[in-house]
Amino acid sequence: MRTQVGIxxxxxxxxxxxxxLHLQGIESVVLERKTQEYVLSRIRAGVLEAGTCDLLRKAKVGQNLDMVGDVHSGIDIVFNGEACNINFTRLTGGDTVTVYGQTEVTRDLYKAREAMNGVIEYSVDDVAIHDLHTTSPHISYKVDGQDKQLECDFVVGCDGYHGVSRQTIPHHQREEYESVYPFGWLGILSETPPVSDELIYAYHERGFALCSMRSPTLSRYYVQVDAGDKVEDWSDERFWDELKRRIPKQAADRLVTGPSIEKSIAPLRSFVCEPMRWQNLFLVGDAAHIVPPTGAKGLNLAASDVHYLYEAMLAYYQKGDKQGLENYSDQALSRVWKSERFAWSLTKLLHYFPEDGVFTNKMRQAEFDYLKSSQAAQSSFAESYVGLPY
Incomplete structure (x- = not known):
């Protein structure tokens, strides 16, 4: 099989x-290791930057987003019970974020690709990338034990942290930077009304908590847990009790609890691979970088990578201009590192670190006090949270 872009x-x-790419007449084939049902069963982030929303609309998959997406003009940061509201609209001149689950984004995209007869191969195995130094690289793989091969102009690795794409780049040609945090996030999804109209990010001496939502009747909550904790260690009752301890009393008093319909623990890490392009291979999203979910940047960074690569490929195929492809890694990494900084600093501010002493905790308190008292600090925070321009 032959295509222009192998994904x-x-x-x-x-x-x-x-x-x-399809909307611009550029052919592609997508290879997916799992089934569509499995991909759609994964519960992921749900806060979209305005730039991500605009990109989805450009891809003609923004109709449901615009109908049911929950637009937010701010968030509440709570530190040991003391609240600071960050009003994005006031601080940035009108910017907002939209709560719309990654599962819904993925479902919208699947429907669009199927409606346009996009080629997606599922349940692929033994994927390997070959001849990247040539003008005709190819991807070998298996489906149901049958050997297959996809020839293309470019290979794009959107296969996540554990995928084959990044590993294809020789060790001596790539640098990897990583910080692993000594805790995880225990998250539950419940068919209950959200406790607040805005997201609540809370620091407590027992650990971090986040109150989020998916819809007026579907809530998403998280608490910081030890890295070694297991989901089975946490009954619903234990989770709700712990969440109530960590959020402001007014919120705890009005919290509606109920059975969890999904429960999982996500480890936290910061990770960046450089470069994001090697020969005719381009890395996108988690294949090249991981951010702790504190800053809501994972899916949004993947979208900005897509923006840069799409524009570069459009220039190449329509005008023969290779400059965007040459600059892709530097351009994407510039935004990646700024977002990594924001997610790292917010993680440091709002989480309990067992190794921290009195001095570090005093600095954490001072950082919150400065954020609460300084409009300049709030403006900087808001600018990063709603998303830096592409």
Whole structure:
């Protein structure tokens, strides 16, 4: 099989790139390791930057987003019970974020690709990338034990942290930077009304907590847990009791609890691979970088990668201009590192670190006090949270 762009990974970034390219007459094939049902069963982030929303609209998959997406003009930061509201609209001149689950984004993209007869191969195995130094690289893989091969002009790795794409780059050609945090996030999804109209990010001496939502009747909550904790260690009752301890009393008093319909623990890490391009391979999203979810940047960074690569490929195929492809890694990494900084600093501010002493905790308190008292600090925070311009 022959195509112009071979995309490894059928999550939101791979599907979004395929959809955008298709609308411009550029062919692609998406290879996905799992089934569509499995991909759609994964519960992920749900806060979209305005730039991500605009990109989805450009891809003609913004109709449901615009109908049911929950637009937010701010968030509440709470530190040991003391609250600071960050009003994005006032601080940035009108910017907002939209709560719309990654599962819904992915479902919208699948429907669009299927409606346009986009080629997606599921349940692929033994994926390997070959001849990247040539003008005709190819991807070998298996489906149901049958050997297959996809020839293309470019290979795009949207296959996540554990995928084959990044590992294809020789060790001596790539640098990897990582910080692993000594805790995870225990998250539950419940069919209950959200406790607040805005997201609540809370620091407590027992650990971090986040109150989020998916819809007026579907809530998403998180608490910081030890890295070694297991989901089975946490009954629903234990989770709700712990959440109530960590959020402001007014919120705890009005919290509606109920059975969890999904429960999982996510480890936290910061990770960046450089470069994001090697020969005719381009890395996108989690294949190149991981951010702790504190700053709501994971899916949004993948979308900005897609933006840069899509624009570069459009220039190449329509004008023969290779400059965007040459600059892709530097351009994407510039935004990646700024977002990594924001997510790292917010994680440091709002989480309990067992190794921290009195001095560090005093600095954490001073950082919150400065954020609460300084409009300049709030403006900087808001600018990063709503998303830096592409």
């Amino acid at each position: 490894i990974g059928g999550g939101p970034s791979g599907l979004l790139l395929s959809q955008l």
